[in-house]
Amino acid sequence: MNTGKVTGVISNLIFIEAVAAVTQNEICFIHAENKKLMAEVIKVEGSKISAQLFEMSMTIKMGSQVDFTGKMLEIELGPGILSKKYDGLQNDLTKMSGLFIEIGQTSAALDSDIYYKFTPIGKAGETVKAGDWLGSVKENWIDHKIMVPFALKGTYIIESVVEEGDYLIHDIVAVLTSENGEKTEVSMVQKWAVKRTIDTYKQKIRPNKILQTGLRVIDTLNPIAEGGTGYIPGPFGTGKTVLQQAIAKNTKADVLINVACGERANEVVEIFTEFPKLTDPDTGRSLDEKTTIICNTSNMPVAAREASVYVGMTIAEYYRAMGLKVLILADSTSRWAQALREMSNRMEELPGQDAFPVELPAVIANFYSRAGTTQLNNDEWGSVTFIGTVSPAGGNFKEPVTESTGKVARCFYALSQKRADAKRYPAIDPMASYSKYLDYPEFVENADSNIQKGWVTQVKRCKDLIRNGLEARDQISILGDDAVPVDYHVLFWISEMIDFALIQQDSFDDLDMKTPLKRQQYMLNKLMDIGETEFHFDEFAEVATFFKQVINVLKQMNYSAFDSAQFKKHEKELNKLLQDNKEKTLIES
Amino acid sequence: MGFKRIYTRISNITKATCTLKAEGARYGELARINGMPAQVISVIGENVTLQVFAGTEGVSSESEVVFTGSQPLLNVSDLLAGRFLNGYGEPIDGGPELHGEARAIKGSAVNPIKRSKPSTLLATGIAGIDLNNTLVTGQKIPFFANADQPYNQVLAEVAMRAEADKIILGGMGLSNDDYLFFKNTFTNAGVLNKIVCFINTSENPPLERLLIPDMACTAAEYFANDKKQKVLVLLTDMTLYADALAIVANKMDQIPSKDSMPGSLYSDLASIYEKSVQFAHGGSITIIGVTTLSEGDITHAIPDNTGYITEGQLFLKQDTDIGKVIVDPFRSLSRLKQNVIAKKTREDHPQVMNALVRLYADAKDAKTKKENGFDLNEYDKRCLEFAKDYSRRLLAVDVNMSIDQMLDTGWELLQNYFKKFEVGIKEEIMNKYWNDDRTIKA
Numbered sequence A: 001m002n003t004g005k006v007t008g009v010i011s012n013l014i015f016i017e018a019v020a021a022v023t024q025n026e027i028c029f030i031h032a033e034n035k036k037l038m039a040e041v042i043k044v045e046g047s048k049i050s051a052q053l054f055e056m057s058m059t060i061k062m063g064s065q066v067d068f069t070g071k072m073l074e075i076e077l078g079p080g081i082l083s084k085k086y087d088g089l090q091n092d093l094t095k096m097s098g099l100f101i102e103i104g105q106t107s108a109a110l111d112s113d114i115y116y117k118f119t120p121i122g123k124a125g126e127t128v129k130a131g132d133w134l135g136s137v138k139e140n141w142i143d144h145k146i147m148v149p150f151a152l153k154g155t156y157i158i159e160s161v162v163e164e165g166d167y168l169i170h171d172i173v174a175v176l177t178s179e180n181g182e183k184t185e186v187s188m189v190q191k192w193a194v195k196r197t198i199d200t201y202k203q204k205i206r207p208n209k210i211l212q213t214g215l216r217v218i219d220t221l222n223p224i225a226e227g228g229t230g231y232i233p234g235p236f237g238t239g240k241t242v243l244q245q246a247i248a249k250n251t252k253a254d255v256l257i258n259v260a261c262g263e264r265a266n267e268v269v270e271i272f273t274e275f276p277k278l279t280d281p282d283t284g285r286s287l288d289e290k291t292t293i294i295c296n297t298s299n300m301p302v303a304a305r306e307a308s309v310y311v312g313m314t315i316a317e318y319y320r321a322m323g324l325k326v327l328i329l330a331d332s333t334s335r336w337a338q339a340l341r342e343m344s345n346r347m348e349e350l351p352g353q354d355a356f357p358v359e360l361p362a363v364i365a366n367f368y369s370r371a372g373t374t375q376l377n378n379d380e381w382g383s384v385t386f387i388g389t390v391s392p393a394g395g396n397f398k399e400p401v402t403e404s405t406g407k408v409a410r411c412f413y414a415l416s417q418k419r420a421d422a423k424r425y426p427a428i429d430p431m432a433s434y435s436k437y438l439d440y441p442e443f444v445e446n447a448d449s450n451i452q453k454g455w456v457t458q459v460k461r462c463k464d465l466i467r468n469g470l471e472a473r474d475q476i477s478i479l480g481d482d483a484v485p486v487d488y489h490v491l492f493w494i495s496e497m498i499d500f501a502l503i504q505q506d507s508f509d510d511l512d513m514k515t516p517l518k519r520q521q522y523m524l525n526k527l528m529d530i531g532e533t534e535f536h537f538d539e540f541a542e543v544a545t546f547f548k549q550v551i552n553v554l555k556q557m558n559y560s561a562f563d564s565a566q567f568k569k570h571e572k573e574l575n576k577l578l579q580d581n582k583e584k585t586l587i588e589s
Numbered sequence B: 001m002g003f004k005r006i007y008t009r010i011s012n013i014t015k016a017t018c019t020l021k022a023e024g025a026r027y028g029e030l031a032r033i034n035g036m037p038a039q040v041i042s043v044i045g046e047n048v049t050l051q052v053f054a055g056t057e058g059v060s061s062e063s064e065v066v067f068t069g070s071q072p073l074l075n076v077s078d079l080l081a082g083r084f085l086n087g088y089g090e091p092i093d094g095g096p097e098l099h100g101e102a103r104a105i106k107g108s109a110v111n112p113i114k115r116s117k118p119s120t121l122l123a124t125g126i127a128g129i130d131l132n133n134t135l136v137t138g139q140k141i142p143f144f145a146n147a148d149q150p151y152n153q154v155l156a157e158v159a160m161r162a163e164a165d166k167i168i169l170g171g172m173g174l175s176n177d178d179y180l181f182f183k184n185t186f187t188n189a190g191v192l193n194k195i196v197c198f199i200n201t202s203e204n205p206p207l208e209r210l211l212i213p214d215m216a217c218t219a220a221e222y223f224a225n226d227k228k229q230k231v232l233v234l235l236t237d238m239t240l241y242a243d244a245l246a247i248v249a250n251k252m253d254q255i256p257s258k259d260s261m262p263g264s265l266y267s268d269l270a271s272i273y274e275k276s277v278q279f280a281h282g283g284s285i286t287i288i289g290v291t292t293l294s295e296g297d298i299t300h301a302i303p304d305n306t307g308y309i310t311e312g313q314l315f316l317k318q319d320t321d322i323g324k325v326i327v328d329p330f331r332s333l334s335r336l337k338q339n340v341i342a343k344k345t346r347e348d349h350p351q352v353m354n355a356l357v358r359l360y361a362d363a364k365d366a367k368t369k370k371e372n373g374f375d376l377n378e379y380d381k382r383c384l385e386f387a388k389d390y391s392r393r394l395l396a397v398d399v400n401m402s403i404d405q406m407l408d409t410g411w412e413l414l415q416n417y418f419k420k421f422e423v424g425i426k427e428e429i430m431n432k433y434w435n436d437d438r439t440i441k442a
């Protein structure tokens, strides 16, 4: 084993003199007060090594021994990942004793003492390659596939697979023979280096199917596709975390990976306490059962922030390889970028914009590109959808992290300070935000057959109404209420109606917080009917009064169960309001 | 610790740091130069760089450096109660030396899984806080205020009204007047036995401020965890703390990021604020800070990073229409209010609060319209009238009432100025609280 000695410490940057050759990004362990502290090599200059420490460095002495592992940062993949609460390096937080996390404390990622019921899929004699399914175990309620280890190259023949039965994760469940006759024993656990993509699929296709999040402003106006990417930038306090958690609670996904990266501990506690009590809308099971939380809060080691997002993505890819629909959320990707900046500054590298490292855009692009819809070797489909939040300094989107992310993410959910101040939640700016999937012909086609014919056109017309309304508002505020035609007021109030009834959604109301697509379809059609009606008003003041009543009824509808008696009652009220105006229009004309 | 390591060969001296050749030094270790405290901030080979808290004035290349073998420590025990200490945890009140367990002041993080969800209401009687931005024990939240706002007075008022077993004041760059103000407030209220103060005044060296928050949090952790008490930590002014960080970073030749602040500002501030916690055993640490702004600019790196860390902020502002300081409902936020409103408070709380703020926003639009020289319509005029009343009766910081009273006042305002359909409140709640017999004033 290669070793070295510590020659310097600046915060979590450690300088090491190594005995033999060292590889970039290899993991090493530094001896300090009876503990071995994990660090990652980030620079190699001959025998002079710089490493970032995933701990606090106060216990390290000059001259301390360093053991190099020859391996990059790896995690363990196997049954038992779901429901776990990991730190950024896949230590199981639940297994850690003590109220405080002590320096150098670790715990096992998987449970080696739990029996899983294994059902074989592969049969002796079959030819397989990396990622192919050998068997399946029940993990909570999910069929967790045991696969040919991703690291195996070339084709293998299955020599044997164990019979159906209960096994421990480290038991051998299959034996494979390589082309040149070497045997490989396969257990339920494999290791994978987190910075590498699990790419054992046949092909990656353009995302084409809507991923239902239950949020109207997303699903209806700016839909994200299964296997798609999105980002949510916004100044502090504008609702990034609330929005992401709403997405987490309501999205129709098989597996959910929640990465809390450099944010508040109390927000994770919220997930810990809430998720077990919430039911997954699709399966009726506890939400906790399909969720893994990776938690590296702002007071936990800074270097592990970067690791945490990669750990999350690797787990997501692992479940995608089982043919599952995975959603991964990271809050906030800016904290990861800042961790890179802190380290780059300590290394005295030549900085890029705002002192971020110059390779930042490439790092972000590379990460987002790991999402996607994939066709597996057995023609099943799996997907990883990624949505990250971005916390721009000073709330200004013209900064490196927001801009680099904008270049790669296909959906943009811009949170606006103004909307948040006016408590118009979710504070997604309807004009600035977009979904590029609305322009994918395959997406449009799918929406035609699965939602309604002409759906995307309807959505775009709705956006036009919003835009017209905002333009009218600008005219009104420049020229004054009575200096513009009454029609301008109508245009403005139609956009207000769409805002209040469609865009705004109460994430703290049990009913309003999730709107199934069927209901969104009803609402969009209803709003478009109203929006495209010819109204007649004598003076501008009448317009506001009329639409405020309409908005009030629409809001009451949103608070009522779909198609319930209460809902119908409000629907009647709405129709009456519209009818009355129509009659008035007829009489007057 | 073993033998004392003493060195006298200082090679390099800047205003805040000095470098010498020494063996066995560790990152973060406390040393003394000519008896003055200093901390190791970098070790590269034999070259050890120290940050000298009191500044390097009087340090020569032959000054004596003694390494203590440990990080900065605080002696914790119940004897802390009632004491006034400096940034090193030494008495400044003329009282006896502190005894107790010596604890390193930058303790480990609480395992998130062991935290409880903060859900105990922390009432202050100020409607701008309790109604619109309800606080919870275990929360971290700063006041954002311009230098001319009475932030320390409001902070003291909140501390005196809030229910707490211990109040720990971390004063950074406090003016001597404000220091005495806090001291008098605590003395007059007869609460000296439940306070601990760590004080750095504007007369003390600025770098000594760097130790204050960690000292305060270490004392807080002792009472909250060891003694299972409810602890309230007051940190004022965190902007001056951050300025001190910038001085050190600058002397270390680090590349500054936005507003000349070090790139690690977010992590540095987070390590302090994240000490706030609700333990399962009932003990808690609540942190209320002060971040002074320059001309209300919250996009400056200090308030900006703070906002990204804390669980909301309370924005103090002068309302010229009523001539009082108010808690601005637009820029203020308590992110933990969800944990208690309509759960520990009346069911109508969220809806009333939101309706009032939304209408206040309409009033703001009307005001802009008026300032731009446009005629106001009837609705605009009602909004403006409402805004003044709302500001005076609920937003002003001199209000002191129960949350039920605040809600009743809220309904009264809504009914006085608006029609039923204008308030946009859920029907269920309207049916219960809107009094149809009342007539609208407008």
Ligand SMILES: Nc1ncnc2c1ncn2[C@@H]1O[C@H](COP(=O)(O)OP(=O)(O)OP(=O)(O)O)[C@@H](O)[C@H]1O
Pocket (backbone or CB within 6 Å): A234, A235, A236, A237, A238, A239, A240, A241, A242, A243, A263, A391, A425, A426, A427, A505, A506, A507, A508, B307, B308, B309, B333, B334, B335, B336
């Ligand atoms: N959809 C919503 N409905 C109601 N209130 C909301 C909603 N979204 C946000 N809020 C309010 O705004 C507060 C801040 O939201 P959130 O914590 O999501 O902001 P953030 O953008 O994540 O901020 P930061 O960048 O500081 O983490 C919430 O605590 C809540 O009070």
Ligand SMILES: [Mg+2]
Pocket (backbone or CB within 6 Å): A240, A241, A242, A263, A331
């Ligand atoms: Mg957030």
